[in-house]
Amino acid sequence: xxxxHTSANVNVKLMDRGLDRSQTAGTIFSQxxxxxGLSVLDVGCSFGCFCVHAKLLGAGKVVGIExxxxxYSKALENAAAAGVDVEYLNIDFFDYRPSRKYDLVLLxxxxxxxxYPLEMxxxxxxxxxGDVWVEFATVKENRFLKRSRIPKIFGGPLAKLPIVGIGxxxxxxxxxxxxxxxxxxxxxxxxxxxxxxFFPSDMGSDRLIAKCHV
Numbered sequence: 001x002x003x004x005h006t007s008a009n010v011n012v013k014l015m016d017r018g019l020d021r022s023q024t025a026g027t028i029f030s031q032x033x034x035x036x037g038l039s040v041l042d043v044g045c046s047f048g049c050f051c052v053h054a055k056l057l058g059a060g061k062v063v064g065i066e067x068x069x070x071x072y073s074k075a076l077e078n079a080a081a082a083g084v085d086v087e088y089l090n091i092d093f094f095d096y097r098p099s100r101k102y103d104l105v106l107l108x109x110x111x112x113x114x115x116y117p118l119e120m121x122x123x124x125x126x127x128x129x130g131d132v133w134v135e136f137a138t139v140k141e142n143r144f145l146k147r148s149r150i151p152k153i154f155g156g157p158l159a160k161l162p163i164v165g166i167g168x169x170x171x172x173x174x175x176x177x178x179x180x181x182x183x184x185x186x187x188x189x190x191x192x193x194x195x196x197x198f199f200p201s202d203m204g205s206d207r208l209i210a211k212c213h214v
Contacts, residue, residue, distance in 0.1 A: 019203070020202070021049055021050070021108075021202060022202075023202035024050075024108065024135070024201060024202050024203075024209065025049070025050055025053045027199050027200075027202075027209060028050075028104075028106070028133055028209075028211075029053070029054070029057055031131075031211065034058070035054060035057035035058055035059050036057070036058035036059070036060075037058065037059070037060045038054075038059050038060060038103040038104055038130075039059070039060050039061040039062070039100070039102045039103045039104070040054045040059050040061070040062045040063070040102060040103065040104045040105075040106065041062075041063050041064075041065070041098070041102040041104070041105045041106070041124075041127060041128075042054075042062070042063070042064045042065065042105075042106040042108075043065050043093050043105065043106065043107045043110060043120075043124060044065065044066065044067075044093065044107065044108070044109075044110035044113075045064030045065060045066050045071075045075060045088070045106075046066060046071050046074075046075070046109075047071060047074045047075050047078055048064050048066070048074070048075030048076075048078050048079055048086060048088060049078065050064075050106055050108065051063075051064040051075070051079065051086045051088075052078055052079055052082045052084055052086065054104075055079075055082070055084035055085065055086055056082065056084060061087075061100075061102075062084075062085075062086045062087065063086070063087045063088075063089065063102075064086055064087070064088045064089070065088075065089050065091060065093050065096055066088065066089075066090060067090065067091060067092045067093070069090060072088060072090040075088050076088055093120065093123065094116075094119075094120075094123070098127045101127060101128060101129040102127055102128055102129070102130070103128075103129065103130040103131075104128070104130055104131055104132075104133065105124045105125075105127055105128040105131075105132045105133070106132075106133050107120070107121070107124050107132065107133065107134045107135070108133065108134075108135040108209075109135045109203060109207070110135075111134055111135070111136045111137075111175065112136055112137035112167075112174060112175050112176065113174065114174075114175070115174070117175045118185065118190065121134060121186060121192065121212075122190065122192055125192040125193065125212070125214055128214050129214060130214060131211055131212060131213055131214065132193070132212040132214060133209060133210070133211055133212070134182075134209070134210045134212060135201055135203070135207060135208070135209045135210075136175075136176075136177050136182065136207065136208060136210065137175070137176050137177070137206060137207055138159055138176055138177060138178055138179075138206050138207065138208055139155065139158045139159055139163065139165040139176045139177075139178055140155040140156065140158070140159045140205065140206040141155075141176060141206040141207075142155075142206070143167070144165050144167050144176050147167060147168050148165070148167075148168075155206075158178070159178050159179070160178070160180070161178060161180065161181075162178060162180040162181040162184050163178055163181055164176065164177055164178075164181050164185075165177075177208075179198055179208060182196070182208075182210060183196050186212065192212070192214075193212040193213055193214060194213045194214070195212075195213050196210050196211065196212050196213070197210070197211040197213075198210055198211075199211065
């Protein structure tokens with residue numbers, strides 16, 4: 001990246017509900033020669049950590065959407081504490097009507113909670129003219145295997161198949177993908193993206209991060 005705007009020289013710890021997301025921020029923003037001037041939309045931004053990090057790297061317009069009021073309020077506090085200008089919206093993403101397309105759209109640790117995950121990704125793609133970053137739960141997650149009464153030893157083999165898992169919990173984690181099922185759905189069938197690159201997640205080995213090229 002450029003000498004001035006790099007993830008490495010932004011000395012901030014990205015804490016979201018007790019989780020340090022600094023590694024994921026580095027994974028995402030280090031993919032670009034510079035973040036300066038890029039527009040960013042963070043869907044389900046929680047405490048707004050990635051929004052703040054993007055602004056500290058010199059991003060232009062940054063918008064964070066968070067439907068839960070306590071998390072929205074915390075996001076406002078974090079932006080104020082960092083001295084950055086982020087536009088936060090306390091609304092449901094499906095009610096959002098963007099007036100522009102963004103260079104980067106972030107959908108991190110959200111998709112598996114969504115009632116309509118395919119439509120959510122489509123709306124993210126529609127709002128983007130660059131890359132959509134999606135962090136998703138995989139069928140290797142212990143909770144899915146346990147609730148589905150699948151022996152843990154089968155988690156690895158299942159992760160190699162083009163399947164989608166449906167969990168019994170309505171909110172906690174409902175939808176689980178594999179790398180191949182994610183690519184088949186969004187590249188081959190829905191044709192939302194030209195290609196997808198996958199990266200590890202700092203949430204654990206049962207999560208993946210997908211860089212989806214619009």
